[in-house]
Amino acid sequence: MVDMNTTKTFNLAHPVLLACLILAACAPRPELISRSAAVPAGVDLSGRWQLRIEPGAKPMPSLDAEPGIRIPPANRSDDTQRRPPKRSSGIAVKVFLENGKSLKISQTDTGLFISFDRAIVEEYTFGENRVVSVGPIEAQRVSGWQARTFVVETMDNDGALLTERWYLDEGDGALVRDISVVKSDREQLSSQQRFDRG
Secondary structure, eight states: OOOHHHHHHHHHHHHHHHHHHHHHHTOOOOOOOOOBOSOOTTOOOOEEEEEOOOTTOOOOOOOSOOSOBOOOOTTSOHHHHTSOOOBOOOOGGGGGOOOOSEEEEEEOSSEEEEEETTTEEEEEETTEEEEEEETTEEEEEEEEEETTEEEEEEEETTOOEEEEEEEEETTTTEEEEEEEEEETTEEEEEEEEEEEEO
16 A cells, blocks of 8 residues: 555655755855965065976876867868867866976065066965966966965866965975865876975
8 A cells, every 4th residue: 555645745855856956966166265364474485496306206297188179180181171170178277387497486475476487477365265367267266374384276167176285394495385186076186396495
């Protein structure tokens, strides 16, 4: 014998459950939490820094190709060239990752200026929470202090998160930069760079 009350409850709960699942699937990407703007006492990352090259060290691993249009080779048949170009599947947040062997860091009361190989200068404001862009690619960025570590988190529209942690080591004679990229709870990149005062 079927209990009609149980059947009615299930039938009424089913649309509610479906609505909850739809809302969960459409939920916006998580927001980054702002970090402290207060500089820890005695911490100053300023100076000229030279990348330490360890014997046998591997270069920093690269991410997937940058999103863009793939152009077919010129020797393809005319029929192939008429097809619409394909998009490559890359991680957009990687365009916000700067690298250099020689750094010049200027620290003020409100932020950091980091010059990479005298070519690119990045400005980070302590406690910032804003949208940054490189060309058409936008991302949310927060930066600030976590204890004696300066942390920069940049998240693109697909939810890929680039995290950089900068801190002093070896009696303030070395600058350490930990880099990670996580997408869909999977680590896509993890690297550590060490710089000596130069």
